[in-house]
Amino acid sequence: MVISFFNVCWLQSSKLWRGDLSINKVWTVIWHRYAKTIAGLSFAQQRKDEWRKALTVVASKTGRTTQEIRNEAKLVDEVVAGVLTTLVAMSPTRQFNNYLVGMNSRVAEVVQRLVMKEMDTVRIVGLCGMGGVGKTTVAQACYDNLRDSADEKANTKFHFVNRVGQNGVNDQDRVEGLVRELYSKLLSEDSLSREDLNIEHRRGRLLKTRVLVVLDDVHTPSQLDELLLQDASDPRKLFAPGSRIIVTTRNRKVLEHVKAEIHSVGPLDVNESLQLFKLHAFSLGSPVVDDDDDGGRNDDLSHKVLSYCNGNPLALRVLGGALSYKDSKYWESFVLKLGKTQEAEIHHVLRTSYEELRDVKDRRLFLDIACFFSGHWRSLLVKYMETVDESAYSRVEDLIGKSFLASVFDQSEGEILVVHDLLKEMAWNIVNEEEDLGRRSRLNDPADIHNLLTNWKGHRATEGIRLNISKVKMMSLKANAFEGMNSLRWLNFFLPKGFGSRHRKTIVSEGILNSLPNELRGLRWDQFPSASLPGGFSPDELAYLVISHSPIVTCWEQNQPKLEKLSMLSLTSCENLTVIPDLRNSANLEHLVLEKCKSLVEVPDSIQYLVKLVRLEVRDCENIERVPDRLNSKLLKHLILANCPKVTDTPKHNTKLRPSGIAVRECSNRQV
Numbered sequence: 001m002v003i004s005f006f007n008v009c010w011l012q013s014s015k016l017w018r019g020d021l022s023i024n025k026v027w028t029v030i031w032h033r034y035a036k037t038i039a040g041l042s043f044a045q046q047r048k049d050e051w052r053k054a055l056t057v058v059a060s061k062t063g064r065t066t067q068e069i070r071n072e073a074k075l076v077d078e079v080v081a082g083v084l085t086t087l088v089a090m091s092p093t094r095q096f097n098n099y100l101v102g103m104n105s106r107v108a109e110v111v112q113r114l115v116m117k118e119m120d121t122v123r124i125v126g127l128c129g130m131g132g133v134g135k136t137t138v139a140q141a142c143y144d145n146l147r148d149s150a151d152e153k154a155n156t157k158f159h160f161v162n163r164v165g166q167n168g169v170n171d172q173d174r175v176e177g178l179v180r181e182l183y184s185k186l187l188s189e190d191s192l193s194r195e196d197l198n199i200e201h202r203r204g205r206l207l208k209t210r211v212l213v214v215l216d217d218v219h220t221p222s223q224l225d226e227l228l229l230q231d232a233s234d235p236r237k238l239f240a241p242g243s244r245i246i247v248t249t250r251n252r253k254v255l256e257h258v259k260a261e262i263h264s265v266g267p268l269d270v271n272e273s274l275q276l277f278k279l280h281a282f283s284l285g286s287p288v289v290d291d292d293d294d295g296g297r298n299d300d301l302s303h304k305v306l307s308y309c310n311g312n313p314l315a316l317r318v319l320g321g322a323l324s325y326k327d328s329k330y331w332e333s334f335v336l337k338l339g340k341t342q343e344a345e346i347h348h349v350l351r352t353s354y355e356e357l358r359d360v361k362d363r364r365l366f367l368d369i370a371c372f373f374s375g376h377w378r379s380l381l382v383k384y385m386e387t388v389d390e391s392a393y394s395r396v397e398d399l400i401g402k403s404f405l406a407s408v409f410d411q412s413e414g415e416i417l418v419v420h421d422l423l424k425e426m427a428w429n430i431v432n433e434e435e436d437l438g439r440r441s442r443l444n445d446p447a448d449i450h451n452l453l454t455n456w457k458g459h460r461a462t463e464g465i466r467l468n469i470s471k472v473k474m475m476s477l478k479a480n481a482f483e484g485m486n487s488l489r490w491l492n493f494f495l496p497k498g499f500g501s502r503h504r505k506t507i508v509s510e511g512i513l514n515s516l517p518n519e520l521r522g523l524r525w526d527q528f529p530s531a532s533l534p535g536g537f538s539p540d541e542l543a544y545l546v547i548s549h550s551p552i553v554t555c556w557e558q559n560q561p562k563l564e565k566l567s568m569l570s571l572t573s574c575e576n577l578t579v580i581p582d583l584r585n586s587a588n589l590e591h592l593v594l595e596k597c598k599s600l601v602e603v604p605d606s607i608q609y610l611v612k613l614v615r616l617e618v619r620d621c622e623n624i625e626r627v628p629d630r631l632n633s634k635l636l637k638h639l640i641l642a643n644c645p646k647v648t649d650t651p652k653h654n655t656k657l658r659p660s661g662i663a664v665r666e667c668s669n670r671q672v
Contacts, residue, residue, distance in 0.1 A: 100137075100141075101268070101272055101275050101276040101279065101313075102268045102269070102272035102273075102275070102276065102313070103134060103137060103138060103141065106134070106138050106265060107138055107141045107142055107145070109263070110125060110127070110138060110139075110142050110246075110263055111142050111145055111146070113125050113261060113263065114142060114146060114212075114244050114246070115146070120241045120242075121236065121241055121242075122235040122236045122238075122239050122240075122241065122242075122243045122244070122245070123243070123244050123245070123261065124235060124244075124245045124246075124247060124255075124258055124259075124260040124261065125244065125245070125246050125247070125260060125261045125263060126246075126247045126248075126249065126254070126255030126258075126260035126261065126262045126263065127139055127246065127247070127248045127249075127263050127265050128248075128249055128250070128251075128252050128255055128262055128263070128264055128265065129250070129264060129265035129266065130250060130267075130312070130346075131250060131314075131346070131421060131422045132312045132313060132314030132315060132346065132420060132422050133265050133266070133267060133311075133312055133313065133314075134265055134313050135216075135217075135248040135249075135265045136216055136217070136248055137313075138265055139160075139214050139216060139246050139248050140160070140214070142246060143158070143160055143212065143214050143246065146212055146244075147212065155210055155242075156210045156211060156212050156242075156243075157185070157186045157209055157210070157211045157212075158211070158212050158213075159181075159182055159185045159186060159211070159213050159214075160213075160214040160216065161178055161181070161182055161213070161214060161215050161216060161227070162216050162217075163216055163217045163421070164178060164215055164216060164217055164218045164219070164223055164227065165217050165218060165219030165220070165223060174496055175223055175226045175227065176193075176194065176226075177496045177497050178227060179193075179194055179197075179226065179227060179229075180192055180193060181497060182213065182227065183197055183206075186206070186209060186211055186213075187202060187205060187206070187209075194229070197229060206238055206239060206240075207237075207238070207239070207240060208240050209239060209240050209243075210239065210240040210241070210242045210243050211239050211240075211243045211244075211245075212243070212244050212245075212246075213243075213244075213245050213246070214245075214246045214247075214248070215227055215245065215246070215247045215248070216248050217248055217249065217250075217421070218247055218248070218249045218251075218254050219249070219250075219251060219254070220251065220254065221253060221254050221257035221258075223254075224247065224254055224257065224258060225257075228245075228258075235258075247260060266311070267310055267311025267312055268311040268312075268313060268316070269311065270306065270311075272311070273306050273309065273311050273316055274302060274303070274306060276313060276316045276317065276320070277302060277305065277306060277309070277316045277319065277320045278302065278320070279320065280316070280317050280319075280320025280321050280324065280403060281302070281319075281320035281321075281323045281324050282324070301328065301331045301332065301335060304335045305319055305323070305331075305334075305335060305338070308338050308348075308349055309346075309349060310346070312346055314346075314350075314403075314420055314422060314423075315346055315349045315350065317403035318349070318350055318353045318402065318403045318404065318423075319349060319353055320403070321353070321401055321402030321403040321404070322334070322352075322353040322356045322402060324401070324402070334352075334356070337352060338352055346422065347422075347426065350422060350423060350426050351426060351430075353402070353404075354366070354404075354426065354430070357402075357404075359395075361389055361391075361395065362395055362398065362399065364388075364389075365385060365388075365389065365392060365395050365396070365399065366399055366404050366405075366427070367427050367430065367431065367441070367442065368385065368388075368442075368463075368464065368490070369381065369385075369396075369399075369405060369417065369419060370404075370419045370423055370424050370426075370427035370428075371424070371427055371428060371431065371442045371444065371464060371466065372442070372464055372466050372490050372492060373417070374417070374418050374419040374424060375416060375417075375418055376416060376417060377414060377415065377416055378396070378407060378414075378415040378416060378417050379414075379415070379590065379614075380544070380567050380568055380590060380591065381396075381417055382396055383543055383565075383567040383588065383590070384521060384522055384543040384544060384567065387521045387541040387542075387543045387565050388489060388521060396417070400417075404419070404423060405417050405418070405419060406418050406419070406420070414637075428442075428444065436458075437451060437452060437456065438452070438456060438458045438459045438460045438461060438462075439459065439461050440461075440462065441461065441462065441463045441464070442462070442463060442464040442465075442466070443462060443464070443465050443466070443467075444465075444466045444467070444468075446467060446468070446471045446472050449465055449467050450472070450475050452465075453475070453477060453481050453482075454475065454476070454477070454478070454481070460484060460485050460487075461487050462485060462487060462488055463487050463488060463489050463490070464488070464489060464490035464491075464492075465488070465490070465491050465492065465493075466490070466492045466494070467492065467493050467494070468494060468495075468496065469493055469494065469495050469506050469507060469526060469527060470495055470496055470506075472506045472507065473506065474506055474508075475506060475507045475508070476508050476509070476510055477507065477508070477509045477510065477513065477529075478509075478510050478511075479509065479510060479511045479512060479513055479514045480514060480515065481509075481513070482513070482515055482516050482517055483514075483515055485517050486517060486519055487517075487519065488517040488519060488520060489519060489520060489521045489522070490520075490521060490522045491516075491517075491520060491522070491523050491524070491525070492522070492524045493507060493524065493525045493526060493527070493528075494524055494526050495526045495527070495548075495549070505527055505529070506527070507527060507529060508529055509529045509530060512530055512531075512534075513529075513530055513534050514534055514535075514536070515534050515536055515537065516533065516534050516537045516539075517539075518537065518538055518539050518540070519539070519541070520539045520541075520542060521539075521541050521542060521543050521544075522542070522543055522544045523539075523542065523544070523545050523546070523547075524544070524545075524546035524547075525546075525547055525550070526547075526548045526549055526550075527548075527549045527550060528547050528550035528552055529550070529551070530550075530551070530552065531551060531552055531553045531554075531576070532552060532553060532554050532555060532556060532557045533552075533555050533556055535556075535557065535558065535559065537556075537561075538559065538561040539561060540561055540562070540564070540565070541565050542561070542563060542565060542566055543565050543566065543567050543568070544566070544567060544568035544569070544570075545563075545566065545568070545569050545570070545581075546568065546569075546570040546571075547570075547571055547572075547574060548570070548571070548572040548573050548574065549572075549573045549574075550573075550574050551574075551575075551576050552571075552574050552576065552577055553576045553577060553578055554577070554578060554579050555571075555580070555581045556581065560581060560582055562585040562586075563581060563582075563583065563585060563586045564585050564586065564587070564588065565588060566583075566586045566588065566589050567588055567589060567590050567591065568589075568590065568591045569581065569583070569586075569589065569591070569592050569593070570591070570592075570593040570595075571593070571594055571595075571597060572593065572594070572595040572596055572597070573595065573596040573597075574596075574597050575596070575597065575598050575599060576599055577597045577599055577600055578599050578600065578601075579600070580594065580600070580603070580604065582604075582606065583604070583606050583607055583610065584606045584609070586610065587610065587611065587612065588612055589607075589610050589612065589613060590612055590613060590614045590615065590635075591613075591614060591615045592607065592610075592613065592615070592616050592617070593615070593617045594617070594618045594619070594621055594624075595617065595618075595619040595620055595621070596619070596620045596621070597621050598621065598622050598623055599623065600621050600623065600624055601623050601624060601625055602624060602625060602626050602627070603618060603624065603626070603627040603628065604628075605628045605629075607628055607631070608628040608629070608630050608631055608632055608651070609632060610631075610632075610633055611632055611633050611634070611635075612633060612635055613631065613633035613635065613636055614633070614635050614636060614637050614638065615636075615637065615638040615640075616631065616636070616638070616639050616640070617638065617640040618640065618641050618642070618644055618647075619640065619641075619642045619643060619644070620642065620643045620644070621643075621644050622643070622644070622645060622646070623646065624644050624646060624647055625646045625647065626647065626649075627641070627647055627649075627650075627651055628651050629649065629651060629652065630651055630652045630653070631651045631652070631653040631654075632654065633653070633654070634654050636653050636654075639651070639653065
């Protein structure tokens with residue numbers, strides 16, 4: 001009945017579009033054909049009028065007739081997929097639909113500047129303001145608004161470059177990686193270097209390409225020059241007319257350098273501040289008011305709290321979360337504590353809220369995520385943390401409620417957790433307050449890490465290391481470099497996106513490493529220097545293992561641990577790798593990624609029994625001949641086989657992967 005109804009509606013509305021029938025005639029045909037059914041729905045006259053208006057709109061749309069798809073089940077799938085895609089495009093992301101107070105007018109004002117009638121020029125709009133005031137939120141909302149416009153989709157290339165200055169004001173390597181990312185996306189080519197972009201043909205293509213690009217958190221004019229290929233002063237030499245570039249920065253000189261239209265993102269006004277604060281302070285429960293108080297005391301305390309936030313949305317969210325569910329006496333004490341110091345207000349507000357996390361485990365979890373895991377998938381991150389604290393799921397939920405973490409839904413990647421830059425800065429400041437290097441819980445400074453692993457003779461209580469390898473000139477590790485580091489849980493030696501085989505080897509070992517701490521929960525080591533992991537390395541709680549650009553042949557030559565807690569295994573650009581770890585006991589594995597491992601000949605059958613597998617990616621493994629015939633996981637969302645020419649059969653699976661941005665990817669070999 002549903003398909004028949006769609007057929008009649010489309011046929012009659014098409015006649016209206018061609019001018020063969022009037023709207024009244026169309027409505028009469030449909031009404032008589034389905035009079036009983038529609039009458040049974042008890043539509044009021046208003047609803048019938050709404051149907052008439054809707055049919056008029058439908059008649060103006062081009063589309064496909066249902067006669068093109070004879071199989072009714074397939075037609076239903078096509079209709080559902082099409083409607084879902086449209087709804088996703090129309091809907092704001094959760095990131096900006098959650099407590100978005102005071103931003104709508106700001107977004108509308110910027111969009112108005114971007115959607116201009118004059119399409120004969122390239123326009124740069126700059127968003128300037130203090131940290132936490134909402135520059136990135138406004139930029140992302142504008143980007144989503146324009147990207148989802150039907151007209152823009154057809155004629156424009158889009159890209160959002162996050163946190164340009166994330167790894168330091170003068171981080172040249174970081175900027176070079178972002179240049180590769182940006183122009184590879186705009187020109188639909190792989191890993192374009194700056195030299196590749198000097199080719200006249202590519203410059204000509206850019207000049208014909210209309211773009212909408214966001215450059216987020218630019219620190220210096222030189223960074224902007226580098227990202228715009230030295231054409232920042234006149235972007236008309238780089239992109240096609242009608243292009244728009246949004247730049248967010250705390251440094252007004254960045255925008256003046258390119259003669260951008262500067263839009264100052266100011267603090268929220270008093271009413272907006274109060275609304276946002278109350279949403280977070282009272283959303284989970286009503287404010288506690290004494291029996292003899294009419295609520296005025298809480299309003300008075302709220303205004304006192306607002307005076308410390310100066311309209312900064314981040315501070316308002318964090319303070320609101322800290323005071324949620326607390327009584328008036330607690331509020332009074334909290335306000336007194338805020339007023340006892342003359343520190344920079346925003347940082348003091350955040351630090352005071354952090355200190356109100358009474359449970360040491362909450363603080364420890366926040367520091368781990370802020371220092372090491374911002375931007376990770378929520379599902380995997382929780383699994384990682386559960387190897388340290390079984391109650392991690394509820395603790396993460398609480399930290400989100402207190403605005404120390406933000407949950408963001410990405411259409412292609414799913415739900416991720418992010419930490420604001422100001423909160424990350426606070427986290428590292430807390431860690432670095434410990435003067436004794438050996439007692440510092442978390443490290444990310446290359447000089448400190450080099451000292452700890454090569455020269456330090458004292459006690460080493462380090463819990464986590466995060467080292468950007470591109471910032472290290474050379475580090476020679478002794479075979480026993482990690483001996484005695486029994487507190488180490490997270491070890492992350494990484495290369496930024498865009499680096500890899502081109503980057504010189506900077507960490508070498510004097511002989512074969514003879515140990516790694518068995519207490520490790522997570523190990524990522526780009527350019528791992530040995531043919532295998534240490535023989536005595538048996539991490540029973542290991543949650544993720546990521547190795548890339550390494551001469552590794554096998555992860556364990558013998559005595560491999562069971563890896564029962566493993567959630568993520570990624571082995572990429574390991575050209576000598578001949579076999580992956582035995583995963584028969586890894587029932588919790590969710591993500592398995594194998595890429596550019598040219599000596600690998602098979603993906604073992606044991607993975608077909610991984611019932612929690614969400615993502616399987618096998619890319620550019622030219623000698624793999626077989627993969628399992630079947631995958632039994634009912635949770636599978638991503639199945640990617642690409643550029644594996646010797647693989648002839650695709651695994652059967654129990655899930656129906658729909659053609660949406662989340663469910664399925666198109667591969668060069670086949671679509672699965």
